[in-house]
Amino acid sequence: MERTGLAPELSLAPARLRLVRAWQTTTVSETVFGRLLGLFVLLTIVASALGLGRGPAAQTFLLIFTSIVIEALPFILVGALASAAIAVFLPQGSLGWISRLPFALQIPGAALGGFAFPVCECGSVPVARRLIARGAEPGAGIAFMLASPVLNPIVLVSTWVAYGGHTRGAEMVVGRASLGLVTAAAVGFAFARTKPGELLRPRPADLEHDHDHGDAGAARPVAFATHLVSDFLFMGKFIVLGAGLSALVQVVLPGSLVSALGGAPVISSLALMAVAFVLSLCSEADAFIAASFGSFTPGAQLAFLVFGPLADMKLTVLYGATFRSWFVGRLLLVAIPIIVVGSLVFEAAVR
Amino acid sequence: MTVDARIARGGALAVWAVFFIGLWLTGTSDRFLGTRTQWIVPFGAVVLALAVLAYGYGYLRSRRRGPRLTLREASGLFALLIPLAAVALVPHAALGSYAAARNGTGSFFLSARPPVPSKPADASFLDIRIAEGDHTFARNAGIEPGLHVRLLGFVTGSKGVPAGTFEIARFYISCCIADAQAVGVPIAGRAPKRDTWIVVSGSLTRRGKRFVVEPSKIQRVDAPAQPYLSFRT
Known part of the structure; x- marks a missing residue:
C-alpha cells in the first residue's frame, strides 16, 4: 500500500483523525487488492460449505437482506442516471429562476421545484449551497434542498411501487409529498432571515459532495458515465448497510417488542425516525425498507419516509461541511414536531 | 503498483450486471420479489449492462491516469459484493x-x-x-x-x-x-x-x-x- 501526502497540519491532529485521514487517502496495491478479493471469495466458499446460512435465523436474515438490496439497487441506478444527467447536461444558470421570484414565493416555489429535480439528498446539498451563494434567499435554498429528495418523481414512483400501488401506494405517495413539502417549506421559513454568510461555512473547494466524480474534464458521455457509476457505487453501499440493519432488526428483535413499539402512535413515529437517522438510506429506495416495517403504523412509516431524507448520519456529515454548526440543531427543532404531528394526522386520515 | 479505481468500480458494476442478467435468464427472481415487482430485474439487467458498457467506453477513451483506489473506496466496493455472497449462501432457501x-x-x-x-x-x-x-x-x-x-x-x-x-x-x-x-x-x-x-x-x-x-x-x-x-x- 502507498500513502499519499498527508496535510502538514494533521501532524498535530489526534491519532484518531490521522487514522481517519489514512483510511481516506491510503491507496491499495494490486497485490493487496488481489489478496482481499481472494479472501472474500474463499470466505464465501467456506461459509457455504459449512452451511453457515442454513440456520433458520441466518437464512431469514440473508433472504430479507438480499431481497431488499435486489429491489432497491435498480432505483438507485435510476437516481444515479438522473443525477449524472443533471450534473453533465443541465446548464449552470437553469435554476436561477428561483432567485427572481418575489420573496414570499421563493421558499414555497423552491420547495415545489423539488418535484422536477431528481437528485439524491447528497446531490441536493451542493446544489442548495450553490443557489444560496449565488444570491438566492437562504430559506429558499434550504427548502429546495430538503424538498427535492422527498418530492422528486423517482422517489414518489418508488414509494408507490414499494407500497404495492393501488390505494395504499397512492396514500403513501400523497402523504409523503404533502408532509415533505410542508416540512421543507417550514424549515425554509425558519432560515428565511439568515444571511448567507451566517449560514454557509466558508469553503473555497467543492468538498461537500463526498463522492469522487473523477474525470470532470472528459467529454460529456465519458463524464456522464463517470458520474453515473460513482453515484451508483457511493449510494449502493449505504443501501447494503441499511438493508443489513433492517434485516437484522426483523430477525433479532422479538416480534412482540417491535409490534408493541409499532402500535404506540407518537413513540412509533419517533422510533422509526431514529431508525431512519441511523440507516442513512437513499430516498430513492427507502420506501422498500419502510414498507418492510409491517408492525409499525402507516403514520410511523410516513415519518420514516419524510424524516430520513432530511436528516441522517451521512447527511449530518455533509451538513457539517456545508453549513454552520447550529444548522442541524435548528433543522431538527423545526422538522421533528411537524413530522410527528403530520404522521398522526396521516394516521387518522387513512385509518 | 496501485489499483486504478475506475477498473475496480467497473468490475463491481459488472458483477452486479451479471447477477441481474442471471436472475432474469434463470427466472429465479421470484425467490426474492413479488410478481408486481418482477420488472425490476430485466430493467436492472439492461441498465446495469449499459452502464458497464458506457463506463468501459469512457475508460478506454480516457488517456489520463485515473484516480487510485483508496482503502475507503475498496471497503465500499467489497460491501457491495456482500449481498452476492449472501445469495451464494442461501441459493435455494425460502422463508419458513x-x-x-x-x-x-x-x-x-x-x-x-x-x-x-x-x-x-x-x-x-x-x-x-x-x-x-x-x-x-x-x-x-x-x-x-x-x-x-x-x-x-x-x-x-x-x-x-x-x-x-x-x-x-x-x-x-x-x-x-x-x-x-x-x-x-x-x-x-x-x-x-x-x-x-x-x-x-x-x-x-x-x-x-x-x-x-x-x-x-x-x-x-x-x-x-x-x-x-x-x-x-
Whole structure:
C-alpha cells in the first residue's frame, strides 16, 4: 500500500483523525487488492460449505437482506442516471429562476421545484449551497434542498411501487409529498432571515459532495458515465448497510417488542425516525425498507419516509461541511414536531 | 503498483450486471420479489449492462491516469459484493416457520379486501383468514363450515391455534420477501415436523373464531418451485 501526502497540519491532529485521514487517502496495491478479493471469495466458499446460512435465523436474515438490496439497487441506478444527467447536461444558470421570484414565493416555489429535480439528498446539498451563494434567499435554498429528495418523481414512483400501488401506494405517495413539502417549506421559513454568510461555512473547494466524480474534464458521455457509476457505487453501499440493519432488526428483535413499539402512535413515529437517522438510506429506495416495517403504523412509516431524507448520519456529515454548526440543531427543532404531528394526522386520515 | 479505481468500480458494476442478467435468464427472481415487482430485474439487467458498457467506453477513451483506489473506496466496493455472497449462501432457501413465528399472522394483509375466489373450493389461506372476521366477505366467497378445501403449505409450529390442531401457512408477498407475511390455517390432528410441506384436503369447521380444516387426506410433498404467494388487491 502507498500513502499519499498527508496535510502538514494533521501532524498535530489526534491519532484518531490521522487514522481517519489514512483510511481516506491510503491507496491499495494490486497485490493487496488481489489478496482481499481472494479472501472474500474463499470466505464465501467456506461459509457455504459449512452451511453457515442454513440456520433458520441466518437464512431469514440473508433472504430479507438480499431481497431488499435486489429491489432497491435498480432505483438507485435510476437516481444515479438522473443525477449524472443533471450534473453533465443541465446548464449552470437553469435554476436561477428561483432567485427572481418575489420573496414570499421563493421558499414555497423552491420547495415545489423539488418535484422536477431528481437528485439524491447528497446531490441536493451542493446544489442548495450553490443557489444560496449565488444570491438566492437562504430559506429558499434550504427548502429546495430538503424538498427535492422527498418530492422528486423517482422517489414518489418508488414509494408507490414499494407500497404495492393501488390505494395504499397512492396514500403513501400523497402523504409523503404533502408532509415533505410542508416540512421543507417550514424549515425554509425558519432560515428565511439568515444571511448567507451566517449560514454557509466558508469553503473555497467543492468538498461537500463526498463522492469522487473523477474525470470532470472528459467529454460529456465519458463524464456522464463517470458520474453515473460513482453515484451508483457511493449510494449502493449505504443501501447494503441499511438493508443489513433492517434485516437484522426483523430477525433479532422479538416480534412482540417491535409490534408493541409499532402500535404506540407518537413513540412509533419517533422510533422509526431514529431508525431512519441511523440507516442513512437513499430516498430513492427507502420506501422498500419502510414498507418492510409491517408492525409499525402507516403514520410511523410516513415519518420514516419524510424524516430520513432530511436528516441522517451521512447527511449530518455533509451538513457539517456545508453549513454552520447550529444548522442541524435548528433543522431538527423545526422538522421533528411537524413530522410527528403530520404522521398522526396521516394516521387518522387513512385509518 | 496501485489499483486504478475506475477498473475496480467497473468490475463491481459488472458483477452486479451479471447477477441481474442471471436472475432474469434463470427466472429465479421470484425467490426474492413479488410478481408486481418482477420488472425490476430485466430493467436492472439492461441498465446495469449499459452502464458497464458506457463506463468501459469512457475508460478506454480516457488517456489520463485515473484516480487510485483508496482503502475507503475498496471497503465500499467489497460491501457491495456482500449481498452476492449472501445469495451464494442461501441459493435455494425460502422463508419458513422461523420467519412465520416472527412476522405475525398476516395482519398486514388482513385489512385489505382481495377479490373473492372464483369458486368457494378455491379459497386460499388469505381468503379463509379474512372470512374468519368478515362475514360479508365469507358470504360472498361461499366460505362456510362444510366447505371442502385443498391447501398446500408448510407446518409452522404456531402456538396460537385451537387445541388439537396445528397450523400450515404460506407467505404472501407484496413487493419483496422483506414484506412477506405468513398467513396460516389450523388443521385438526397431530402436527408433522416443522417446515414440512404438505397438501391437506378436507372440510372447514368452525372452532370459536377460527376456521379449522378437518382433513380427509394429508400428503407430504416437496416444497413448491414458488414457495410464496403474491398479495393482490
